Amino acid sequence: MPSKSGVARATGTLVALSLATAVLASAPVNAAQVDAPSAAAVAAVAATADVERPQGKPEPLKTEGAGKSTFSGAAAAQSAAAPITRSAVIARAKTWVDAKVPYSMNNYRDGYRTDCSGLVSMAWNLGTSAWTGNLDTFADRISKNDLRKGDMLLFHNPSNPERGSHVTIFEQWTDASHTSYIGIEQTPPNAVRRVIPYAYFNNASSYIPYRYKNIIEDATPTNAGVYRSDEAKFYVADRSGGLYGWSGFGVPGDKPLTGDWNADGQDTFGVYRPGDSTFHLSNDNGTTAISVMYGSPGDVPLVGDWDGNGTDTIGVYHPADQTFYLSNDNRVAAYSVRMGVEGDTPMTGDWNGDGKDTVGVYRGSDQTFYLTDSQTSAPVNHQVKFGNPGDTPIKGDWNGDGTDKVGVYRDSDFFGAGKDSDQVIYSVRFGVPGDTPLTGQW
Secondary structure (H helix, E strand, C coil): CCCHHHCCCCCCCCCCCCCCCCCCCCCCCCHHHHCCCCHHHHHHHHHCCCCCCCCCCCEECCCCHHHCCCCCHHHHHCCCCCCEEHHHHHHHHHHHHHCCCECCCCCEECCEECCHHHHHHHHCCCCEECCCCCHHHHEEECCHHHCCCCCEEEECCCCCCCCCCEEEEEEEECCCCCCEEEEEEEECCEEEEEEEECCCCCCHHHCEEEEECCEECCCCCCEEEEEECCCCEEEEECCCCCEEEEEECCCCCCEEEEECCCCCCCCEEEEEECCCCEEEECCCCCCCCEEEECCCCCCEEEEECCCCCCCCEEEEEECCCCEEEEECCCCCEEEEEECCCCCCEEEEECCCCCCCCEEEEEECCCCEEEECCCCCCCCCCEEEECCCCCCEEEEECCCCCCCCEEEEEECCEEEEECCCCCCEEEEEECCCCCCEEEEECC
16 A cells, blocks of 8 residues: 555646536437438438338357357356446447348347347347247336337237337437437348337337346446535546546535435436434535435445346444345335444445445444445355554545555545555545545446
8 A cells, every 4th residue: 555645646736617516417329420321311311211121039148150240358258147347248239230230030149049139139148049039028117208229119919019110229319309219120121230210110108118137237436535624525536546626515524425316327426414313415516415314323324236126225234233234215224234343334335246236334443344245144254454543444446447446545645556466456545634535337
């Protein structure tokens, strides 16, 4: 662990910038920005969109001959049905588009049947060729407004299931009107990526949005931030430690929180008010979206995505008996697990990259983190000695690989360690003495 004097400082003090919030909303990307077809091209394909797409029934993955996988590297090593990021789904689907894979219910590529349901099966890395009649069993139904890249739009036609059904992969909206989207589909004569009117060129009302149960959010590196209690303001840093933005939320004396309360992929602010054991969570860093009383006086507030659905929810740690109480619905405890000894500091994070946050403790007496991958018991799966006496424990995905790692905060210096390591891979200086450290993906 380097000393404070051995760390390069990106900035000395915070400069108040005129930013309304610390998180900037991302605007929709239009069709031209993603090399989508022109309006004339869209009209041309619409005329031929109502074609038969014969599809096969569910069958095992093919591993020999023409069905042998063309993937290499990390994509080839990934286990079937394992958690998969949204970007990985799109990247896999685009391999068939780039190769102009011909549509067929009898041929195979990468082990999957080369029809419309086969493309989705391959992109999701199901390990089996599903069909439109059972793809929904691998997914959860969502609303149009919830659609994000890697989700699917499914039409299973019970009157003509094998030749009158279809499925597409949603990539992104073309603009804010949400009337058309960039879709990837296997359709005669070959796999394509194109602009599609919502929900499809025909039978639009019959297409239903679904989200793969094992899909996980794309990881972005965690950055530093601080909460200035006397001002009730959050200040957050960019990657180099410069001021990214600030926002006032809460009242003096609140305990700061950060999390993705609405599954939009960005962390926003929240506070815990010890006086009445109430969580106040904001989706826009200015107004309260969720206000709920949870826990007992003296509890330590926690947040995390306990069930892996992309939404952070609340929890508490009861120091008197070293027990974590974690809620999936911000109302009742779904998990309770005892871990640690008196005097430990509670931690939460996705220590193994499976998309679900679990618990851990930091023992200041020996500067050691004890972390578990379980939500029902407390085996120590990761043990890391990191930091100096008096440091404040923190956590974050410092390198954006989808796994949370430990770190410490020391007099305005943030130090992040490698996975299960005492080697520093992230360090910035941010804030002023007396600030409370926080981390997040802004």
